[in-house]
Amino acid sequence: MDRLETPATIAMAQRARALKARGEQVLSLALGEPDFPTPAGVIEAAHRAALDGQTKYPPVEGTPALKAAIIRKFARENGLAYEPSEVMVSNGGKQVIFNAFMATVNPGDEVIVPRPYWVSYPLIISLFGGVPVFVDCPEESGFRLDAAVLEAAITPRTKWLVLNFPNNPTGATTTRADLEAIAEVLRRHPRVHVLSDEIYEHLVYDGQAHVSIAQVAPDLKSRVLTLNGVSKAYAMTGWRVGYVGGPAGLIRAMASIQSSSTSGICSISQAASVAALDGPSGVVEVMRETYDRRRRMVVGALRQIPQLTCAMPLGAFYVYPGIAACIGRTSAGGRLIGTDEDFAIALLEEQHVAVVHGSAFGKGPYLRLSYATSDEILVDACGRIAMFVAGLT
Numbered sequence: 431m432d433r434l435e436t437p438a439t440i441a442m443a444q445r446a447r448a449l450k451a452r453g454e455q456v457l458s459l460a461l462g463e464p465d466f467p468t469p470a471g472v473i474e475a476a477h478r479a480a481l482d483g484q485t486k487y488p489p490v491e492g493t494p495a496l497k498a499a500i501i502r503k504f505a506r507e508n509g510l511a512y513e514p515s516e517v518m519v520s521n522g523g524k525q526v527i528f529n530a531f532m533a534t535v536n537p538g539d540e541v542i543v544p545r546p547y548w549v550s551y552p553l554i555i556s557l558f559g560g561v562p563v564f565v566d567c568p569e570e571s572g573f574r575l576d577a578a579v580l581e582a583a584i585t586p587r588t589k590w591l592v593l594n595f596p597n598n599p600t601g602a603t604t605t606r607a608d609l610e611a612i613a614e615v616l617r618r619h620p621r622v623h624v625l626s627d628e629i630y631e632h633l634v635y636d637g638q639a640h641v642s643i644a645q646v647a648p649d650l651k652s653r654v655l656t657l658n659g660v661s662k663a664y665a666m667t668g669w670r671v672g673y674v675g676g677p678a679g680l681i682r683a684m685a686s687i688q689s690s691s692t693s694g695i696c697s698i699s700q701a702a703s704v705a706a707l708d709g710p711s712g713v714v715e716v717m718r719e720t721y722d723r724r725r726r727m728v729v730g731a732l733r734q735i736p737q738l739t740c741a742m743p744l745g746a747f748y749v750y751p752g753i754a755a756c757i758g759r760t761s762a763g764g765r766l767i768g769t770d771e772d773f774a775i776a777l778l779e780e781q782h783v784a785v786v787h788g789s790a791f792g793k794g795p796y797l798r799l800s801y802a803t804s805d806e807i808l809v810d811a812c813g814r815i816a817m818f819v820a821g822l823t
């Protein structure tokens with residue numbers, strides 16, 4: 431239990447909440463959560479399902495209607511054909527990851543996690559005695575995963591590779607060529623499975639198209655879990671629906687674990703998710719365009735601050751500015767900024783802006799800012815960050 435820390439993202443949100451409880455107005459750029467309401471058509475579908483009596487225990491692996499919608503989604507958007515026995519629904523994408531690693535990770539097994547990473551991967555891997563092995567995705571290469579660096583990290587104990595594009599926390603995306611090179615490495619290591627977390631799939635910018643590894647390398651599909659969910663694309667974080675496509679045997683094992691923990695996912699949420707996946711894509715597009723505009727606005731504002739570096743992210747709703755030039759300085763409030771965590775805490779205490787330090791994602795000194803919040807808050811927050819940095823001596 432000592433290894434199971436609270437994820438830094440949640441810890442920072444808790445700090446911000448404590449400050450708010452003291453009556454302070456806090457601008458939060460710390461949580462990875464869309465600020466949009468769930469689309470009305472989705473809520474209406476949930477209401478209808480409840481009135482229709484869809485209020486009983488649902489099947490553990492997902493309702494037939496949602497599994498069918500997921501199969502249609504994978505075929506339509508990713509060119510992937512899955513059978514009903516090859517998909518399942520969980521309590522958010524997070525439970526998919528939990529089920530997958532609980533089903534497969536034995537003590538000492540290694541899981542390759544590109545760094546920076548979403549905080550939950552190493553926490554869940556360690557919970558089952560697995561060893562996260564980090565491989566660096568440096569800013570200079572757009573935070574992308576280099577196939578040669580990946581191959582150098584593979585050992586006889588490697589069981590999984592985690593891929594997460596578009597990426598949390600950097601917003602990096604991947605290309606078909608990158609995935610082809612990664613697939614070539616995986617062909618030489620037939621024991622390595624891939625967890626491809628594509629939960630930010632719909633949030634890509636500058637005319638890119640999202641690509642899935644199972645689509646790029648169909649010969650590897652039998653060892654790939656393609657993870658997705660409705661949280662980010664449809665502003666449905668609270669409905670708790672994630673899903674996955676993968677080999678039937680592994681899906682069966684994951685469903686078996688889920689049957690002993692949460693059982694099937696809330697039946698109303700599943701009905702809502704059918705409406706989301708089958709619904710008009712225009713709803714997602716409006717949100718994507720809004721994020722895109724905010725992305726350019728925030729990067730533009732951060733690039734005005736000479737002490738920061740800020741790569742233009744190509745996906746998700748995060749920016750990941752570098753703050754190396756601020757380390758070793760002292761804030762206007764007299765706090766020594768020895769690390770990016772010191773920076774994040776001082777920024778929260780002195781300017782009431784909540785962000786998450788990059789070292790929490792395995793790579794400092796950076797900050798992760800979520801721009802899934804209103805333009806007013808973003809403008810105000812960037813102004814306060816500029817003021818905070820200007821006050822460093």
Ligand SMILES: Cc1ncc(COP(=O)(O)O)c(C=O)c1O
Nearest residue numbers: 462522523524548598659661672
């Ligand atoms: C990379 C990544 N994967 C998975 C998830 C899980 O999302 P959910 O459990 O809401 O489906 C998140 C949420 O922050 C995420 O950032």
